[in-house]
Amino acid sequence: MTFDDVTQRLRDFAAARAWEPYHTPKNLVMALSGEVGELTSLFQWLTPEESDAWRADPTLEANVLDEIADVTLYLLQLADRLGVDLAAAAHAKIDRNEKRFPA
């Protein structure tokens, strides 16, 4: 799974609409937070077990796919604006977690 071409499409999309001035880290983290809130709301009344059966309800399935995509899009845009390599940051964090939580 690679996200480089997703990031490139997001850059082109924002540039074509002159949206870059809005895409400060502060604003993007708020947008990310808003989308995570929408994703959270989809699972709020489900039991943990029911949440694993999310594909059984076609409306829920479509909404989850839509919202997790929005979360991904804002996380990628935030990382791009910050100049952060998410995969490298993720590996570095797992390294730290391995020391913090020995198996």
Add this chain to the structure above:
Amino acid sequence: MTFDDVTQRLRDFAAARAWEPYHTPKNLVMALSGEVGELTSLFQWLTPEESDAWRADPTLEANVLDEIADVTLYLLQLADRLGVDLAAAAHAKIDRNEKRFPA
């Protein structure tokens, strides 16, 4: 940038600690939400302009890298548990956005 090996490390990490039972979609979306809250708190008192200068403060820089990594780790674990291909979901959403917001 590829995340396949990050996801594999996360699977191994959870398996070695017998944490999979906790990793329901409901629980993971809460964990994701909690980490986004921590990331948000780092930018809350900054102006949008100041938020672009986050690397000027070494403590802030370290905290942002740490929290955006946590967000990434939980998003990847959620997608893995859901069986969702995030890159495909992201592309599909950009396709929809291109129709919804013509340039």
Add this chain to the structure above:
Amino acid sequence: MTFDDVTQRLRDFAAARAWEPYHTPKNLVMALSGEVGELTSLFQWLTPEESDAWRADPTLEANVLDEIADVTLYLLQLADRLGVDLAAAAHAKIDRNEKRFPA
């Protein structure tokens, strides 16, 4: 400002619909989180200055009033389920903050 009658209405509302089983602390905190996400999204592209002029846009004004009400309703329901006196908890926290952040 008192919220006792709001809380009572929320109890009656939930009871009349047999929703209490869904209102566990875990579920209510997710609902609260989702509503805060919606409130956040209303301010995400505004500058801090613009966010103070929210009443200038009637649609934004209505949406802010709607979402801040939702946040309040879930916070009150969470506190009620937890058996927490929010005003007492708030005063106790200000007491702690006064020691932590001397003027």
Add this chain to the structure above:
Amino acid sequence: MTFDDVTQRLRDFAAARAWEPYHTPKNLVMALSGEVGELTSLFQWLTPEESDAWRADPTLEANVLDEIADVTLYLLQLADRLGVDLAAAAHAKIDRNEKRFPA
């Protein structure tokens, strides 16, 4: 339960530290979001049933009281900055919900 004196203490607290310039609606909604994230994280690995037994663990109990207080403090500060009467907004929303979700 009344919150008027909590709001007054929060005003005095902010004034004594010259923090009002930071308390724009945009910034306060981010702070609220961050605190809700911390509250969410306390319940993320609990089952819904376990979340009702939060007082059984003294550390969890203290943390929940601390975080729900922080959420309350930022919600009150946001409402104060916006000039919104939260109780009135809450009642108006319940009125709308009664029409939207007939018992």
